[in-house]
Amino acid sequence: MALTSGQLLDQVKRSIEEVTADQVKRGLQAGEIKHVVDVRERDEVMDGYIPGAHLIPRGFLELNIEEDVTMERDVPIVLYCAGGNRSALAARDLIAMGYTSVTSMIGGIKGWKDAGFSIEQDGLLSDDDLQRYSRHIILPEVGEQGQKKLLGGKVLLVGAGGLGCPTALYLAAAGVGTIGLVDADVVDRSNLQRQILFSEDMIGKPKVEAARERLLQLNPGITVNTHFELLTSVNAMQMLDGYDIIVNGCDNFPTRYLVNDAAVLSGKPVVDGSIFRFEGQATVYDSADGGPCYRCLYPEPPPPGEVPSCAEGGVLGILPGTIGMVQATEVVKLLVGMGTPLVGRMMLYDALDMKFRELKLRRNPDCPVCGDAPTVTELIDYEQFCGLPGHSEAAG
């Protein structure tokens, strides 16, 4: 017997159970409904969906329901679509798979919105982003949700120099949605040996501006905030406020202590790197996660002049790339929430021997800033603390 689509729908709707948006809302609030499944196509879901809904297009429903939603056949599942027809057909198919408590929501998402209930938006990546980040998305550890976390990530790079440049370049490529750059220098010809964001035509330009231009060429979908100034005790807390993670690419002691103290006081992780000649090191200071901070290791700065800078000691141009890559990797891991962060561990790298080593770092209960009885409870004058006249430069 031939059926029109209208006749088929009538028949199917008589054979399944339908619920109203109001019933679904109450069921969700009471915890009686555990699973709501949106069976519309990706482009429809972009405009908004019921908060917490599983998003499985109709064509994949039978294939993905067990893995994405539940194997259990008697758990209540509500299906919905745009207006209530596709979800009715979908309900019939889940019942055929043995699901015993499947319902279809009358009126679909339109009925839900008409009832005045809230919807969730930006749940999915755009087609452009799906393409751009496809190699991330197919990694089960990242996936679309992980990529969304990267896009929602806010990372402040202190110093747009040897370390900041490669770190920023990879973070931009990875789709870290907001990158802040703080640096008060202009591009110099001697930077081009290693500061890979810059080119000959950018000499004389503020590094943060030149960097922003290059990062947006690579990925116009991100936001790059520029702070053409020194990080100081006056602006640090406010500056850190807008970011989740701090990347330290500054090798002078006042900035190192300032970044550390400001990060501990605001409970944010610092992904730290440093470089000298052919050797580099990297770690993640995260006192909020129980890890040590910089001051746990070095409560006091060395006497001025005892440790030469890269300008005095030189640096292999590739070295900050290697360490910056470690920093970028740690940032991405922290944002996505995957792997084991470099907290409580210092990675040491020797380029001449091509060797990586690792040191264990421990939190110091007597640490003046993150210890059990901290004596540093606000930012201090770090130039004076380090016995230096004030000027902060990016590493390398």
Ligand SMILES: [Zn+2]
């Ligand atoms: Zn500490």
